[in-house]
Amino acid sequence: MRIFVLNCGSSSVKYQLIDAETEEALAKGAVERIGMSGASLKQTRHDGDKLHYVGEMLDHTMAIGNVLSVLMSRNHGVISSLDEIDAVGHRVVHGGEQFSQSILLTKEVMDALKDCIDLAPLHNPHNIKGIQAAQRSLPDVPQVCVFDTAFHHKIPRHAFMYAIPYSLYRRYRIRRYGFHGTSHRYVSNMAAELFGKPLKEMRIITIHLGNGSSIAAIKDGHSVDTSMGFTPVEGLVMGTRTGDLDPAIILHVMGQEELTLAQANTLLNKHSGLTGLSGISSDVREIIEEAESGNDRAKMALEVMTYRIKKYIGAYTAAMHGLDCIVFTAGIGENAPLVRKMALDGLAYMSVELDEEKNRIAVGKQMEIQTAGSKVKIYTIPTNEELVIARDTKKIVMEMSAKK
Ligand code: ADP
Numbered sequence: 326m327r328i329f330v331l332n333c334g335s336s337s338v339k340y341q342l343i344d345a346e347t348e349e350a351l352a353k354g355a356v357e358r359i360g361m362s363g364a365s366l367k368q369t370r371h372d373g374d375k376l377h378y379v380g381e382m383l384d385h386t387m388a389i390g391n392v393l394s395v396l397m398s399r400n401h402g403v404i405s406s407l408d409e410i411d412a413v414g415h416r417v418v419h420g421g422e423q424f425s426q427s428i429l430l431t432k433e434v435m436d437a438l439k440d441c442i443d444l445a446p447l448h449n450p451h452n453i454k455g456i457q458a459a460q461r462s463l464p465d466v467p468q469v470c471v472f473d474t475a476f477h478h479k480i481p482r483h484a485f486m487y488a489i490p491y492s493l494y495r496r497y498r499i500r501r502y503g504f505h506g507t508s509h510r511y512v513s514n515m516a517a518e519l520f521g522k523p524l525k526e527m528r529i530i531t532i533h534l535g536n537g538s539s540i541a542a543i544k545d546g547h548s549v550d551t552s553m554g555f556t557p558v559e560g561l562v563m564g565t566r567t568g569d570l571d572p573a574i575i576l577h578v579m580g581q582e583e584l585t586l587a588q589a590n591t592l593l594n595k596h597s598g599l600t601g602l603s604g605i606s607s608d609v610r611e612i613i614e615e616a617e618s619g620n621d622r623a624k625m626a627l628e629v630m631t632y633r634i635k636k637y638i639g640a641y642t643a644a645m646h647g648l649d650c651i652v653f654t655a656g657i658g659e660n661a662p663l664v665r666k667m668a669l670d671g672l673a674y675m676s677v678e679l680d681e682e683k684n685r686i687a688v689g690k691q692m693e694i695q696t697a698g699s700k701v702k703i704y705t706i707p708t709n710e711e712l713v714i715a716r717d718t719k720k721i722v723m724e725m726s727a728k729k
Contacts, residue, residue, distance in 0.1 A: 326722070327342060327410055328343045328411065328715040328718050329341075329410050329414070329463075330416075330711045331415050331459060332415075332416040332455075332711075333415070333455025333456075334451050335451045336360055337356060338356045339354075340353065341711045342396055342403060342410070343711065343712065345715055348715070351370070351371050351403040352395075352403050353369055353711075354366060354392065355367055359387075360383055360384060363379055365379045366395060368392075385454045385457075385458040386458040386461055388458070389458045389462055390458075393407060407466075412468070412718045413459045413463060413466055413467070413718070414468075414471055414715055415430075415456050415459070415469065415470050415714075417449065417456075417470045418445050419441045419445035419448060420470075420475050421437075421441040421444055421498065422498060422500075424472050424474070424478075426472075426478075427714075428721070429722075430470055434470060438452070439453065443497075456468060456470070469717060471714045471717050471718070472506065476507065476510040476547070476548050477504075477509075479548065479549070480503065480548055480550060480551065481549060484501065484549065485500045500555065501553075501554040502555060503551035503552075503554070504537070504539060504557045505533045505539045505553065508531075508533045508654060508655065509531045509533060509551070511708055511710065512531050513531050513541075515691070515704075516702075516706060519693065519702075522649070523546075524543075526545070527545075527546075527650070528647050528648050529542075529544075529652065530648060530652070531651075532654065534561070534664065535657060535658075537564070538552075538561040538562075538655070539551055539552045539553040539557070549644065549645065552568075552569075552637055558593050560633075560637070561630070561633050562598050562630040564599055564607030565596065566593065566594055567601075575589055602625060603626035604622055605620070605622070605623055605626075609656075610661075613661065627663070631670075635671075638651065638668070638677075649702065650703065651669075651677065652704045653665055654707065658705065659705055662685050662687065662688065665684055665705075666681070676700035678695055678696040679694060679695060680696045680699075687705040689707065690705065691706050692705050
């Protein structure tokens with residue numbers, strides 16, 4: 326079975342064509358600058374063949390059409406006809422309170438997705454555009470939605486409610502939803518396997534540090550708390566997002582600077598986090614380089630970011646009444662030993678002890694990086710959200726065929 330995995334953003338489409346039996350990505354790529362001048366499509370095939378095409382791609386339908394043509398092309402392709410695609414798996418950011426797991430796309434599901442647009446106006450409309458574009462190009466192929474929020478569906482009420490008037494929860498569904506669920510689910514399952522104990526019996530903290538970052542407390546097989554909340558702005562310090570913030574700050578700044586809602590939104594999402602603190606970049610590589618050459622604001626940005634991670638580790642250990650292991654994943658979590666070291670520094674009293682040498686060499690690979698005496702295990706595990714989407718899609722499509 327071949328599964329076309331799609332992750333559609335406002336002006337981008339990331340994709341993989343995955344052989345669901347071998348779990349190999351036959352091809353992976355991305356279209357960027359959809360609807361802008363100089364839209365580009367880059368693809369890497371499983372054998373290393375690379376393609377870079379620049380051309381006009383006015384919307385998601387054109388972009389996905391181009392991707393499918395490349396996947397079928399004589400020189401860069403991996404299939405000879407669209408019939409070789411058995412299913413499409415979509416990453417959908419927000420599933421609201423309704424979706425606790427991945428689901429086959431039907432008209433009712435599409436209506437429910439549209440109903441979630443007000444919860445994730447920056448993401449869900451683009452996910453829907455991608456679904457509609459895939460339906461146009463592959464009308465007879467089953468489509469499955471895999472939600473970023475689903476893994477956090479069982480977070481208990483005391484962790485998902487905000488202390489605002491209850492009527493706002495009822496009226497606008499304002500509560501913690503959490504995101505990156507597919508990644509937290511994948512790495513926690515891997516961690517349980519490495520640890521050699523059923524996931525259902527473990528207490529795990531998973532730390533996803535990418536352009537967006539979140540941390541999750543996983544107990545008895547599901548997420549019981551996570552740092553992103555009603556939106557992906559809450560929690561850890563990210564590339565350009567604030568993370569946790571006294572909410573009155575934004576009211577104060579809006580008043581002082583006479584900001585509109587849109588400007589305030591941009592301030593929180595695009596100009597804050599590491600970018601805002603350091604004045605350099607959202608990229609941790611550049612910040613580490615600057616910090617190492619003596620830039621004090623870069624050093625401060627790293628300190629603020631890693632202190633926040635440490636606070637959450639303490640909080641989630643308390644929330645779970647203990648801790649078996651910690652997992653670092655995503656761009657920063659997998660590749661930045663300094664960030665891991667700073668975040669875990671001083672946690673020996675909780676029996677969290679990093680082995681400095683193992684930590685130093687754990688770059689982009691799966692490793693166990695605690696000392697021999699550390700009771701809590703510490704892992705680096707490369708995440709693979711596309712594989713989870715392909716696995717869920719395969720399972721749902723096979724169940725559907727079995728019912729027929
Ligand atoms: P996304 O959230 O877009 O999926 P990634 O998980 O790919 O992002 O993470 C991207 C971030 O990872 C970059 O912005 C950069 O800060 C960080 N990163 C990537 N490689 C390294 C590295 N070798 N050292 C430190 N940070 C890195």
